[in-house]
Amino acid sequence: MKIAVDAMGGDFAPANVVEGAKSALAEYSAIEKLALVGDEATVRAECDRIGLRDRRMEIVHAAEVVMMSDSAVQAVRRKKNSSINVAMDLVKGGDYGAVVSAGHTGAAVAAATIKLRTLPGVGRAGIASPFPNEHGVCHLIDAGANVDSKPVHIFQHAIMGAVYARHVLGRENPAIGLMSNGEEEGKGNEASRGAFELLKASDLNFKGNVEGRDLFMSPIDVIAIDGFSGNLVLKGCEATAKVLFKWLKQELKSTPFRTLGAIMAKGAFKDTYKKSSYETYGGSPLLGVNGIVVIAHGSSSPLAIKNAIRVGKEAISHAVNPHIEEEIARHNVAVD
């Protein structure tokens, strides 16, 4: 399989991207070709610096870079030679199977939607963001590809999340929840209540309304939500984890005695961080477009990039898109 990586995307690009690609090439023999898309001289210098020499790697030149300040659609339309656009073109051309990017999320979603188009029958693509869960991993979909979602979009996100959980993660009968402001039936806003009815009437393994704690503690595989609220929940959870580790660190350093205790218990902090960190999961697949697109975190470490490439690899090898197409057709709901 062939995977295109946006070498210029992310807060620490191209360094972390190139290093992550090196690890991925070393670890995943299924990768036949890995394209590093970006400014050729810059990317080559970075490869030389870390000693990335692999005949499966090729550098594909892209003259422009999308900046975080660019608007998503403008970035795609005006910066035609940006790394995300060129990477997406490799998939559009049919030669490459997946794109991985830690750059501007909006631009990646726009480029994917404009260039690859949504799969037949799919109204809107959705970002499936993995949350560490005591029973495995829970994917929140949509974590921010859309803002004003209709019930049918939320319903289709649930279907696509279920396909991903079944075919890629091997969950036989994925449990689906709908995130709402309470567990009781009837809770929710207009869009989520509409999605509830569609989910209830379907043959999906629908567990009803769920709340924040279910992301981490319940045997739920997929939580469907509109993209606006989903993005806010994702960022709220991330910010909470970040600030708690920060405050805890400050408190642990406040006396020498506490510091000594912290050094002794160091492994526990590392293990908890590892368990809760997005680095371990790597990336969020954008489900519903005609190609595999993996959105990695903006501040991705090399480990996060490697794991995002793994997510792309798995989505290709488990043929997630043909299965999505099939399931979307089977559930047969009208989208506008």
Place this chain on the structure above:
Amino acid sequence: MKIAVDAMGGDFAPANVVEGAKSALAEYSAIEKLALVGDEATVRAECDRIGLRDRRMEIVHAAEVVMMSDSAVQAVRRKKNSSINVAMDLVKGGDYGAVVSAGHTGAAVAAATIKLRTLPGVGRAGIASPFPNEHGVCHLIDAGANVDSKPVHIFQHAIMGAVYARHVLGRENPAIGLMSNGEEEGKGNEASRGAFELLKASDLNFKGNVEGRDLFMSPIDVIAIDGFSGNLVLKGCEATAKVLFKWLKQELKSTPFRTLGAIMAKGAFKDTYKKSSYETYGGSPLLGVNGIVVIAHGSSSPLAIKNAIRVGKEAISHAVNPHIEEEIARHNVAVD
């Protein structure tokens, strides 16, 4: 001042409520009367058990209790003698200044809206939920009183939050943010984009769109948001904190050496917990109704109850409602 406390509300009622009331009476001499509203025999037995004997305390009998499984409006309409209804009646009658409840949030909001009504000009009441912030405290409003909010409701929530921050918390020129799926102007869903325009055109100290991290790390006093997303963000953040402490505890207990380190650093965990816990803040004022209503966390400890009573006391003494009425009139936007 006189404060009515829903003695039957909360997961650990009446025990924690009565104990919290006892602490509040001991600490706050401004309280002239504190009504414990609930089943008289049960509440009296609890008072006797913990030795609460204060001539300022009175037990007001309420024959019914709202259960978490009750629907909000039904609870108010059908259980006329429930503790939350009777407590709200004490405020409606004009004798009491505030209600504090750790019970069914929806029922408390419904009882407040039906019995007390919203203040003149206010479209919808909003829950202002305090978040621990490095620059003080940040109130997220609305944290769940409403589901389908219109731009004008979100705008009014910002106004009310600003009044609360200014008059109760003493922030001279409160900084207001609007929570969205990105910081750039133009981000947001239909409702939040509409609220952005209203905020931008007003003379409020509006800082634009903000994200999850701003709850904890930015000098922002008030973050406005629709009640559905706000509730999901609040619960997502709470769940993250809870699961991180849980996982960290498990990891710390996994080897004797780590456990010893954890014992040495114990104070750091306690201080971080204290800093991040809702117990310290106590309760969330429901702003916009004609009376002071404080929503405490369902699993409130006695400390949380005491602090929720403090929130009620402060809202009365700083005359938050006349100020809200004035500011709502001054901003003069039409609500339907």
